[in-house]
Amino acid sequence: SVQHCCSCPAGAIRPCVVMDSEPQTSYQACNPLGLLGTDGGNRRVRRAAAAVGTLVATAAVGAVVWASSAPTSEAEPVSSEAVSLESENARLRAQLGKLKEENHDLEEQIAKMPHDTTLATEDFADMTVVGEWVTVEYDWENADQREKAVADKSFIVENNAITGLKVCGSKVAAKCTEQRIFATVPRWRTGVWSTLNEVVRNSTGHQVLRPWPTLEENDPTDCSKLQYVQSMEIDSQGVMWVVDVGRKYFASADPADVDNTCPPKMVLIDVPTGQVVDTYVFPDEVAPYTGSFLNDIVIDEANQVGYLSSTGNNLTDLGSLMVFDRKSKSSRRFQDRSTQYNDIGDRIIIHGQDYTDKLHMPSDGIALTPDGSKLYYSPIGNFDLFSLDTAVLRDSSKSDKEVAATVKHIGQKPSNSDGMSMGSNGVLYFGGLTTNSLYSWDPSAGPLSTTKTVVQDEHQLWWIDTFAWANDGTVWVTTNHLNKYFFGGMDFSGASGPNFRILRIQVGTNSYMSPAAPELVA
16 A cells, blocks of 8 residues: 655654555654654665765766766867767756755754654554544534524534543444444533434535434433433443433533533443433432532443442542442442542643643543452542452442552552553553553553553544443544643634544553453454
């Protein structure tokens, strides 16, 4: 295939367009000259410089040869052949001057390269853009439906942001005979048309969000329907465990918009049919109706238990972990200092702006080990990482004190993070909000300080949010510039590029729920 890689700084990741395959954007490491480094470092650049140098030498020799053939005596008659030779000599001298300039420019650029630190292609994982949007768009029945939604403010473009993500194909659940992508749009603010959606292509070929399972199931005026979905998980039986926050619009600039009418709940939906198979409403003492913010979820399939984080950060919920037991239709809540926001001096600088005093947020990302024995979790407001024993957490007879006795402070990550997830290889993957990175840490290989960078890109990986697994050796993530969404400055004009992306990254492992070795995607 023919590839072209656009210009970028040394060691950065930039898109290469694959010309003879299905349209998509593939990311690999590029050198400063924009040449694809297939054999590491800057060899291709040096080859280009060498080629230019050869041409310079050839042109120089040619010019000398032709010059030596030129007439030497003014008295001798000037033949037509001599005139032709003189003309060719002048052309070669001009070419020589141009090639010398190009060679000089190449040598200067090579000299500036960080030869000892330039990354080879294999140093960063392959990353593919699955979808990207400047603004969120839905699969409208027609233009009139959209116009009406805009007019009555049931759709306010700038209030819609993509966060949650899950993929269901045959490698995730046998019942998912074709790969489907699901994404959520939180009802942080008013004007969100649908909160749980499937990513599809509309009649014009554009990727849009189709309300799922139906638009009616996303009715914000009916508490029995989906009110605000932050995240979800899909088990091996093809059942989607949907986290419905219940509360809505609590990030609105107008306090009058906050709606605590509906309680938080778990909604289990069969993916192939779109039918609701189970619903559980959390009691107020577990998920306070006026303050909880059910955020992320992981599933222990063997015990039919879901572990959730709550990023409430208010008087009724300072940040907590929750357990939903599907078999017993029960739940519990755990909170201590580890689940809450603690100011430990970490500075949070995102794209040059200091958000330290704005992101006082508690537990957010959570991850479960493949054997289900440990739950990892971290706040969004600092770099800490904690773990606890799930056997004690899910045992309703155990007190919070007994749960707290199993809590371990693992250490500090290279950055604060939003979402995280663990692969079937026992490696923890998490984003870096201050570094625009995807990190990996193997608990069996050493302390948290041995964390590795999987891939880094200041544009594509700007605020990694949610993780999903396709069980083909890739992890999928959403990125969404949430610092700009919440605190101002998000550009919906398109001048700054896409705000929301779904990316697929090669990591060579499967979901924590699928211990089988991955069949790597082609």
